[in-house]
Amino acid sequence: MSKPAIVPETTASGIAVDPRTLERIIPESRRPDGSVRKQIKIRPGYTPQEDVRRFRGTRQTQADATALPKGHIIGWTPPPQAAAVAPASKAGMSKAQKKNEKRKEKRKEKRDEGEKVKDNWDDEDEGEAAGGTTTKTEGVHTEEQPNWAAAPDTKKGEAASADGLADKLDKLEVR
Structure with a gap:
């Protein structure tokens, strides 16, 4: 021992x-007024109510030991770490797999280019006026194609x- x-x-x-006598004790302590409480010896075998553990039967203990962590979904397993193939490790790929990988990278690059957010909304108008290749004429108001939502109604004579x-x-009138 x-x-x-x-x-x-x-x-x-x-x-x-107690390290010297190996007896169970409540060590001396100081009260708020400055006086000292005496050391108290505890009878062998006595367990105060605060130290009594909750009773757990053998089946309850076994169930606690085999319980799943909180938030775990039954049947779900995390994906393997080696599932994501890095582009550098193309040595073990077939010809078709390499081709598909290139296609996927091109699609991703195209998607990233399309998702760019402009810093200034005025840049959009400048690009169209400077000879941009826009074929969208839905919201444009011209004499040939009037946009009645944006322009006043001049046909009624007003x-x-x-x-x-x-x-x-x-x-x-404001009511």
Whole structure:
């Protein structure tokens, strides 16, 4: 039997083993007013209520030992680490696998180019005015293809000038 540590470990109730006498004791302590509590000897075999462990039957103990970790999904196994093939290790690939790998890389590059976020929204308009190759004319307002959602209705004979809009605003009533 080895001797106990110099700084004894205490239980939840404060009981420790005296290193000199190997008896269970509650060591002396200091009260808030400065006085000292005396050391208390504990009878052999006595276990205070704070130190009593919860009873667990053999089946409960066995179930706790074989329990799955919290959040574990039954039947799920993590993917193997070697499943992701690095592009550098193409030596063991067949001709078709190498071809498919190149296609996948090209698709990924194309996708990354398309996902670029512009720093300034004005850049989009400048590119189209500078001779950009845009074929999209849905939101464009021209005389041949008017966009009635963006332009005022001039077919009804109303003035499209600022004075006409000011007259319309004057007529509106706010309730």
